[in-house]
Amino acid sequence: MNFTQLLNQIKQSFKNGLGIPVAILALLAMVVVPLPPFLLDVFFTFNIALSLVVLMVTLYAKRPIEFSIFPTIILLTTLFRLSLNIASTRVILLEGHNGGASAGYVIESFGEFVIGGNYAVGLVVFAILVVINFVVITKGAGRVAEVSARFTLDSMPGKQMAIDADLNAGLITQEQAQERRFEIATEADFYGSMDGASKFVRGDAVAGIVILFINLLGGFAIGVGQHDMSFSDATHVYTILTLGDGLVAQIPSLLLSTATAIIVTRVSGEKKDMSQQVQLQMFANPKALGMSAGIVGVLGLVPGMPNVAFLSFAAISGVGAYLIHKKQLETPPVEELLNESESETPEQASELSWDDVQAVDVLGLEVGYRLIPMVDQAQNGQLLERVKGVRRKVSQELGFLVPPVHIRDNLDLTPNNYKIMLLGVSAGEGEVFPDKELAINPGQVFGEIQGTPTKDPTFGLDAVWISPSDREQAQALGYTVVDSSTVVATHISQVIQDYAAELLGYDETQKLLDKLKESSPKLVSELIPDKLPLSVVVKVLQNLLEEKVSIKDLRTILETLTESAAKIQDPSLLTIQVRSALGRSIIQNLVGPEGELKVITLDPSLEQLLLQASQGSPEGQLAIEPGLAERLHNTLKEESQKVEMEGQAAVLLVAPQIRAQLARLFKFSLPSLNILAYSEVPENRQISVVANVGQGG
Structure with a gap:
C-alpha cells in the first residue's frame, strides 16, 4: 500500500464517521501505552501545528458561530496535550538519566535552544508564560465567555420577537425567519459551550504547573536515588528536560488560549474577518495616525531617547495618515439625491400638454x-x-x-x-x-x-x-x-x-377576474355582467377589505355572489352573504384551525334595542342615545382587554343585521375588537361565552 492509498483510506474513514472516535481512543491510549521518543517528536510537532491552525481559523472567521465546533476542539486539543504530558513525563523519568535526547529532540531543542541551556532562565521564562496564559488571557477569556453566554441567553426572547416582527411585516420570508432562528439558537449554544470550554483551558494551565513540579521532584529523586547521579547533574539534566517539556506544552496552550480569547471577544454582527475589521476600524481615520505620528515625533526629538526608532515610526505613521487621507479624497462622497428637474435648466420651453399633468x-x-x-x-x-x-x-x-x-x-x-x-x-x-x-x-x-x-x-x-x-x-x-x-x-x-x-379599484378587480377566468371561466362569465355589474363586485370586495377580510378566496366570493344575485343587488347585503361563506376562513385567522372561539355577547334586550335602532338596513346608522353608546363602548373595551390579556383575540358575536353598523361604530375607538355575526361561525366550531353585555354596561 502506497502513501496515496493510505491517505485515501484515512479520508474515507473520516467520512464514515470512524476517524474522530478512533482518534479519541488513541488519545486515551497514550495515557497508558509508552511512546518512543520519535513518536513524541511527531506528536509535539503536530500539537504546535494544530494550535496554529486553530488560531488562524479564529482570526479569519467572519463570525464566531462560523467556528461553532470550537468548544469541542478545545476539549480534544486539551486532552491531546495532557496525554502528551503524561507520555513525556514517563519518558523523562525513565530515560532522563541517559541525556537530553533520551526524551526526544523536540524537548531537547526547547530545553537547549529556547532557554539557552540555563535552567534558571528557563524557570523565569516558564513562569512568565504561565502568568500570561493563566492570569491574563485564560482568566479574561473565561470572564468574557461567561458574560457573553449570559447576555446571549437573556437576549434570545428579544431577538425572537424581532424576527417575528420582521416576518409579520413581510420583511423576510418564512425560510429566512427559520434560518435566523437557527442562527440565534446556534449562537446561544456556542456561547454556552464556550463558557464551559474556557474552564478546560484554565485547567490545562493549572495542570502544566503541577506537571512541572512533579517532573522536577520525581526526576531529582530518581536520578539521585536510582541512578547514582550527583545532585548537580540531576538538577541540570532533569530541570532542562522538564522545562523543555513544559515549554513545548505551554506554547500550544498559549496559542489556544489566545484563539479562545479572540473568538469570544469578536462582535457577532460583524461579517468580516479580523484583519478587515482592524483595517476598517483602526486605520480608517487618518487623524488618529496623524496625531500619533506627531506625538511619537516629539518624543524622538528629546535628547537621550532612541531617536532613530521614534522618528522612524513617526515617519511611518505620518506617511500612512497621508495615504489614507489621499485615498479618501480620491473617492468623492455620494451627493445627496435631488430632483434633476430642479437642477437642470430646460433649453427651450415647450408647449404645455396633457403629458405635463402628472x-x-x-x-x-x-x-x-x-x-x-x-x-x-x-x-x-x-x-x-x-x-x-x-x-x-x-x-x-x-x-x-x-x-x-x-x-x-x-x-x-x-x-x-x-x-x-x-x-x-x-x-x-x-x-x-x-x-x-x-x-x-x-x-x-x-x-x-x-x-x-x-x-x-x-x-x-x-x-x-x-x-x-x-x-x-x-x-x-x-x-x-x-x-x-x-x-x-x-x-x-x-x-x-x-x-x-382604497387600493382596490376597477382595474385591479378586472385583473383578478381575468386571472380566475383562466381556471373558472363559466363562473366569471355567468356572474358579470349578466347577474351583477362590475361596480357591485368592486364594492363588495372593498367592503371585505375595509373589514380586514382577505379576498384570496375569490372563487368562493363569486360563487356566493352568483347564488345571491337573483334576490339581492345591494352591495352591503351581498357583503353579509359573502362574509357568512368566508366564516371558516375569518375565524381561522383569529384563533387558528382548531382553537376555541371565546366571544363576548350582547344581552337579548340590548340586542333587540339595537336591531330596532338599525331599522333593518345595513347602511343605516344606529340611532341610540349617546349615554348608551358610551357605556357600551367602555364595557366592550374592558372585556376586550381581559380577553387579550389571556392571549386571545377579542370577538363580539352579534346578529347579522347589526354587525356592519357596530363594526363602523367601533372601527377607530376599538380597533382590536373583531365583530362577527352568528351566521359567520361554522357549526363545528367550539364557542365559549366569556362576557355578556347588557344595557347597563
Whole structure:
C-alpha cells in the first residue's frame, strides 16, 4: 500500500464517521501505552501545528458561530496535550538519566535552544508564560465567555420577537425567519459551550504547573536515588528536560488560549474577518495616525531617547495618515439625491400638454434628505428591498397585487422625517434616525435602556432610539430592536392594510377576474355582467377589505355572489352573504384551525334595542342615545382587554343585521375588537361565552 492509498483510506474513514472516535481512543491510549521518543517528536510537532491552525481559523472567521465546533476542539486539543504530558513525563523519568535526547529532540531543542541551556532562565521564562496564559488571557477569556453566554441567553426572547416582527411585516420570508432562528439558537449554544470550554483551558494551565513540579521532584529523586547521579547533574539534566517539556506544552496552550480569547471577544454582527475589521476600524481615520505620528515625533526629538526608532515610526505613521487621507479624497462622497428637474435648466420651453399633468401616485413615500441613503442602494440602503418584501407579503395576505410604492425626496420635510402618501394625501408620517436603532417596548421589559425616548410611529408603543452597540443589551432587557428601514417598512405595511379598500379599484378587480377566468371561466362569465355589474363586485370586495377580510378566496366570493344575485343587488347585503361563506376562513385567522372561539355577547334586550335602532338596513346608522353608546363602548373595551390579556383575540358575536353598523361604530375607538355575526361561525366550531353585555354596561 502506497502513501496515496493510505491517505485515501484515512479520508474515507473520516467520512464514515470512524476517524474522530478512533482518534479519541488513541488519545486515551497514550495515557497508558509508552511512546518512543520519535513518536513524541511527531506528536509535539503536530500539537504546535494544530494550535496554529486553530488560531488562524479564529482570526479569519467572519463570525464566531462560523467556528461553532470550537468548544469541542478545545476539549480534544486539551486532552491531546495532557496525554502528551503524561507520555513525556514517563519518558523523562525513565530515560532522563541517559541525556537530553533520551526524551526526544523536540524537548531537547526547547530545553537547549529556547532557554539557552540555563535552567534558571528557563524557570523565569516558564513562569512568565504561565502568568500570561493563566492570569491574563485564560482568566479574561473565561470572564468574557461567561458574560457573553449570559447576555446571549437573556437576549434570545428579544431577538425572537424581532424576527417575528420582521416576518409579520413581510420583511423576510418564512425560510429566512427559520434560518435566523437557527442562527440565534446556534449562537446561544456556542456561547454556552464556550463558557464551559474556557474552564478546560484554565485547567490545562493549572495542570502544566503541577506537571512541572512533579517532573522536577520525581526526576531529582530518581536520578539521585536510582541512578547514582550527583545532585548537580540531576538538577541540570532533569530541570532542562522538564522545562523543555513544559515549554513545548505551554506554547500550544498559549496559542489556544489566545484563539479562545479572540473568538469570544469578536462582535457577532460583524461579517468580516479580523484583519478587515482592524483595517476598517483602526486605520480608517487618518487623524488618529496623524496625531500619533506627531506625538511619537516629539518624543524622538528629546535628547537621550532612541531617536532613530521614534522618528522612524513617526515617519511611518505620518506617511500612512497621508495615504489614507489621499485615498479618501480620491473617492468623492455620494451627493445627496435631488430632483434633476430642479437642477437642470430646460433649453427651450415647450408647449404645455396633457403629458405635463402628472397623475397622482397611488402609494408614495417621501423622505427627508438625511434618509436618502436608506433608499440609495449605492450606499447599501436596505429600504427598497424591505418595501418589496412588504408588498409581496401584504399582496399574498390581502389577495390582490398592491401597487408599487414610489419613493422620492422632499426638501420641505425635516431631515429625518418621512411621509407615506396615499392618492396624494398623507396617510402616515414619522421620524427615524438611520445611524440608530429603535428599541420598542412590547409591554413588559426588565429595565430601562439609555437613549432618546419616542413612540413607535406604526403602533404608538413606547420606544427608545439607541446606539447599535446597545442592541444586545436592549434585547436582553426584553425590547424588540429594529433598524430604521424596518420601522419605515412596517409603517408602510400597516398603512397598506388599513387602506386596502382604497387600493382596490376597477382595474385591479378586472385583473383578478381575468386571472380566475383562466381556471373558472363559466363562473366569471355567468356572474358579470349578466347577474351583477362590475361596480357591485368592486364594492363588495372593498367592503371585505375595509373589514380586514382577505379576498384570496375569490372563487368562493363569486360563487356566493352568483347564488345571491337573483334576490339581492345591494352591495352591503351581498357583503353579509359573502362574509357568512368566508366564516371558516375569518375565524381561522383569529384563533387558528382548531382553537376555541371565546366571544363576548350582547344581552337579548340590548340586542333587540339595537336591531330596532338599525331599522333593518345595513347602511343605516344606529340611532341610540349617546349615554348608551358610551357605556357600551367602555364595557366592550374592558372585556376586550381581559380577553387579550389571556392571549386571545377579542370577538363580539352579534346578529347579522347589526354587525356592519357596530363594526363602523367601533372601527377607530376599538380597533382590536373583531365583530362577527352568528351566521359567520361554522357549526363545528367550539364557542365559549366569556362576557355578556347588557344595557347597563
